[in-house]
Amino acid sequence: MSQNVITKDEIVAWVLAYAQAISDNRVLLTELDVAIGDGDHGANMDRGFKAVAQKLQSGGTDISQILKTTGMALLSTVGGAGGPLYSTLFLQAAQACAGKSELSLQDWTGMIDNAARGVMARGKAAAGDKTMLDALLPALQALIEASHANLPLADALLKSAEAAEHGKQATIPLIAHKGRASYLGERSAGHIDPGAASTALLFLIAAKTLAQS
Amino acid sequence: MSQNVITKDEIVAWVLAYAQAISDNRVLLTELDVAIGDGDHGANMDRGFKAVAQKLQSGGTDISQILKTTGMALLSTVGGAGGPLYSTLFLQAAQACAGKSELSLQDWTGMIDNAARGVMARGKAAAGDKTMLDALLPALQALIEASHANLPLADALLKSAEAAEHGKQATIPLIAHKGRASYLGERSAGHIDPGAASTALLFLIAAKTLAQS
Amino acid sequence: MKKLINHPDDVVRESLEGFANAHSSLVRVNLDPAYIVRSDAPIAGKVGIVSGGGSGHEPLHGGFVGAGMLDAACPGAIFTSPTPDQMLEAVKAVNGQAGALFIVKNYTGDIMNFEMAADLAREEGMSIESVVINDDVAVNDSLYTAGRRGVALTVLAEKITGAAAEQQRPLDAVAAICRQVNEQGRSMGMALTSCTVPHVGHPMFNLPEDEMEIGIGIHGEPGRRRVKLQSANVIAEMLMEPVLSDMNAKAGDDVLLFVNGMGGTPLTELYIIYRKANEIASKHGLKIIRSLVGSYVTSLEMAGCSITLLKMNDELATLWDAPVRTVALRWGI
Amino acid sequence: MKKLINHPDDVVRESLEGFANAHSSLVRVNLDPAYIVRSDAPIAGKVGIVSGGGSGHEPLHGGFVGAGMLDAACPGAIFTSPTPDQMLEAVKAVNGQAGALFIVKNYTGDIMNFEMAADLAREEGMSIESVVINDDVAVNDSLYTAGRRGVALTVLAEKITGAAAEQQRPLDAVAAICRQVNEQGRSMGMALTSCTVPHVGHPMFNLPEDEMEIGIGIHGEPGRRRVKLQSANVIAEMLMEPVLSDMNAKAGDDVLLFVNGMGGTPLTELYIIYRKANEIASKHGLKIIRSLVGSYVTSLEMAGCSITLLKMNDELATLWDAPVRTVALRWGI
Numbered sequence A, B: 001m002s003q004n005v006i007t008k009d010e011i012v013a014w015v016l017a018y019a020q021a022i023s024d025n026r027v028l029l030t031e032l033d034v035a036i037g038d039g040d041h042g043a044n045m046d047r048g049f050k051a052v053a054q055k056l057q058s059g060g061t062d063i064s065q066i067l068k069t070t071g072m073a074l075l076s077t078v079g080g081a082g083g084p085l086y087s088t089l090f091l092q093a094a095q096a097c098a099g100k101s102e103l104s105l106q107d108w109t110g111m112i113d114n115a116a117r118g119v120m121a122r123g124k125a126a127a128g129d130k131t132m133l134d135a136l137l138p139a140l141q142a143l144i145e146a147s148h149a150n151l152p153l154a155d156a157l158l159k160s161a162e163a164a165e166h167g168k169q170a171t172i173p174l175i176a177h178k179g180r181a182s183y184l185g186e187r188s189a190g191h192i193d194p195g196a197a198s199t200a201l202l203f204l205i206a207a208k209t210l211a212q213s
Numbered sequence C, D: 001m002k003k004l005i006n007h008p009d010d011v012v013r014e015s016l017e018g019f020a021n022a023h024s025s026l027v028r029v030n031l032d033p034a035y036i037v038r039s040d041a042p043i044a045g046k047v048g049i050v051s052g053g054g055s056g057h058e059p060l061h062g063g064f065v066g067a068g069m070l071d072a073a074c075p076g077a078i079f080t081s082p083t084p085d086q087m088l089e090a091v092k093a094v095n096g097q098a099g100a101l102f103i104v105k106n107y108t109g110d111i112m113n114f115e116m117a118a119d120l121a122r123e124e125g126m127s128i129e130s131v132v133i134n135d136d137v138a139v140n141d142s143l144y145t146a147g148r149r150g151v152a153l154t155v156l157a158e159k160i161t162g163a164a165a166e167q168q169r170p171l172d173a174v175a176a177i178c179r180q181v182n183e184q185g186r187s188m189g190m191a192l193t194s195c196t197v198p199h200v201g202h203p204m205f206n207l208p209e210d211e212m213e214i215g216i217g218i219h220g221e222p223g224r225r226r227v228k229l230q231s232a233n234v235i236a237e238m239l240m241e242p243v244l245s246d247m248n249a250k251a252g253d254d255v256l257l258f259v260n261g262m263g264g265t266p267l268t269e270l271y272i273i274y275r276k277a278n279e280i281a282s283k284h285g286l287k288i289i290r291s292l293v294g295s296y297v298t299s300l301e302m303a304g305c306s307i308t309l310l311k312m313n314d315e316l317a318t319l320w321d322a323p324v325r326t327v328a329l330r331w332g333i
């Protein structure tokens, strides 16, 4: 990121580091899902990102293709709600990067914007429904602001990670309106949404991997 | 028993008191059967003797008929191993008393002798197999000895109750060779046999009811 | 966690392998991607009936693959909707050139994965219809939930729809029957104990000895409320009341009464619930013309039950009675 | 104790009432004395097949009453053999003037009650034969035990014998088929958890999280030994080894492989066991020509399983395949 841009190899590193982080946090994600869901979010994401890591071992030809490979691998291995949603996230990200060999902050922001729109279209949820969007949308908002302010990429990634983490914590008091947790009604309040947790981790790993390389 | 004999009404009182004792000891008998059987001996005996008590409410015409009524009621309500065995015990006792309007010690001893033979024929068990016979046979032995020694009836009943109790306790170290407990092999040792416990109770109640009336 | 398994990662695959070994005369099993098809598929001119969902609900759905019911079932990981490629391959394997119907339980994950599969299948030129089953009256069907869940009614829908397809009715007619079943059926469930997902390794929730959960789904989630343990008769009332008040059945109507076990409840107990549910339905003037009692839509080893009422008519009764030959439901052939 | 019951005293009767309500097209139920008969009984010229035993093993035996299987079943109290008057009334209700066969599981209580019933029926002029099922290799058949227990093979014996009787074979021929099944079949079971008898109110034994019982029966009794919990594959080996070494099946023989659940074990797990048992049997050169997987001979809500192998021949296979129409086993009609 010496050039204030993200390279193809850094994208691979990001996804692989996320795969590792998912594996490390598998029990945590599972336990969050036990509390207000069905206890599979950790295992699902881990199964999916293990398959992704396998596919990305040999690197990739370009950023868009790497993200598409990731999305396709998730689609056929994760299942549940997480599968289509994370698959859509990466496939829509891929679409936004078509033809690009490196990503500026503006590119990255546009990519996350497209990804977030994809997730919203797929899941028909909105902010405050206690889903992964409650981490994803604040992260996007932080990126947009950083982009307007022309912050250095590393700072922008850090801010988006903080915003995602904040958004994740803010899911605690919410009553879920989408996904399995919504069946619990008021009993869903008092817990972090597992999808918000895995999404916050995605931005944390982006900040760690991409801002340090 | 003022005449050193047992009357028809005393027989009814004995069986009714035993029904009450079974009800009082139901949990105990059940727990003994949980340890080395299938946990139903208390419920089975209680169901049976509740039915018996119902039938005997209006007394009975003669001793043999009272005992036969008891045996028949047990046959159609107890089930399991206990049902046929206790039914046989009372039916064979009834047969031995046919035509008698009161029982001397010798009559009572002959009655128990016939009952014990019936139980042995029905269950094909022998002394030391860790069954109700291990209370029944010592009780019979004590009665025979008391009968030979011409002891007062009350003393004889007391001695038979003590012998049955002793026989019951002596089942503890035994490895069961008959009934459900035999499936446990060596794991059956260390427990009182439930059938021996219910039989010891039968002789204890006889001593209490018949020796005091 | 005490289970007859080897490793949590291998549960679904090994179970599927055992299923394939045991029932090779009725079904063919594909492992990657995982799906089960009836052994005589595809059947020319017949609408393919395809269902699927997370594993852990057995015999649903694999146990209902066969003549007169499902053409294919796609098992996901435990409590996890299957992936679109499974449905795509399955629907191709049962393609009799008359289109296919997806029977989908109403969960966000199932909806999305089946939707994506339908898109892919349509891209390959197939006609696909989907019916979403949402019979669980424990959940409000409002803007503020993912809608009512699909639970035990699914097995009735699969049986009746499968019979309609077996008669070579066209896709829209088959889908209409399935929708009719969904509209006319309601369910409600409860749990005495939690279940343990192999990957989680401990119970999903802790229920004290004197409490139960009312309004559970089939994924080990807690119910709508936790209350003191009640007798079977009171429980039957607690389940029947919301079912009856949500469905439009009136005195004189014919119904099918289905008491479903959650996996860990013995048949004896289901019949005690059935007895009371039957009494309550009869008091409401309903005529119980068909019955089903057993553990058909389960939640691993959870102890508990659900009650389903389906309002019947002559056509539904005829389709219910039609021959079926699957591992878990079989009559007439 | 968490159960869907009202009062322990009422469990068997209420469950039977629910069973009667749910299955009135297949069976008739008498409550006092308690027995279940197929709805078309008695059938002139047909040997009556009568079984029974303690309750708590459902669907055994009531679930197997119907065309091609049992004519009558007599349920006792939970884990308690029924009484002779039940068998006497049942055998009279199915008397087709061709005699009756009692299929009895080998327990002291069952033996004695059925014996007394047979005596009473013979006094009334009926021909009665009895076959005692004793397939459980966990118990030594020696002078020092009550002999091997009758466990899961019972359902196979009831199916095959029932098919023979349906063909109007005479009593001695029907009894001979039943004896053949008993001679050629062996079982062995294990438990992960105990069960709770309603009247007892607490588990029959306490099994730590990392232990299991090997060599259990079906009455909640502990097994022959307690060992550390093992994987499904090792458990399948622990059950198959004694079964194979006790039965006279050699490479090339046809067998039926039956994996039975104890009540609280999900189907998924039974198929994992089946998968390995199938592999072991195949390694021994056995040809598995028929299979059965499910909870057919249970021990209330106990978690665990048993494996049964039955050496087959053409006649047994034909009888196994013959149509059967009961609540719990049905095909061909």
Ligand SMILES: Nc1ncnc2c1ncn2[C@@H]1O[C@H](COP(=O)(O)OP(=O)(O)O)[C@@H](O)[C@H]1O
Binding pocket: A033, A037, A038, A040, A041, A044, A045, A079, A080, A081, A082, A083, A085, A119, A122, A123, A124, A125, A130, A131, A132, A133, A178, A179, A180, A193, A194, A195, A196, C079, C080, C081, C108, C109, C110
């Ligand atoms: N409609 C939706 N839109 C966005 N995210 C959703 C939606 N439904 C569920 N999610 C997210 O998915 C997460 C659950 O994923 P996962 O456990 O993998 O799937 P499932 O709920 O099918 O078991 C939830 O925590 C939530 O963040």
Ligand SMILES: Nc1ncnc2c1ncn2[C@@H]1O[C@H](COP(=O)(O)OP(=O)(O)O)[C@@H](O)[C@H]1O
Binding pocket: B033, B037, B038, B040, B041, B044, B045, B079, B080, B081, B082, B083, B085, B119, B122, B123, B124, B125, B130, B131, B132, B133, B178, B179, B180, B193, B194, B195, B196, D079, D080, D081, D108, D109, D110
């Ligand atoms: N063959 C036998 N002969 C004599 N008594 C026996 C025999 N088999 C079992 N019993 C007695 O029966 C008792 C068990 O009775 P019960 O629990 O009512 O029946 P079950 O064993 O059928 O559950 C045993 O404790 C034993 O004393």
Ligand SMILES: [Mg+2]
Binding pocket: A033, A037, A038, A039, A040, A041, A080, A180
């Ligand atoms: Mg989940």
Ligand SMILES: [Mg+2]
Binding pocket: B033, B037, B038, B039, B040, B041, B080, B180
């Ligand atoms: Mg007992």
Ligand SMILES: [Mg+2]
Binding pocket: A038, A040, A080, A081, C054, C078, C079, C080, C081, C109
């Ligand atoms: Mg899930």
Ligand SMILES: [Mg+2]
Binding pocket: B038, B040, B080, B081, D054, D078, D079, D080, D081, D109
């Ligand atoms: Mg018993």
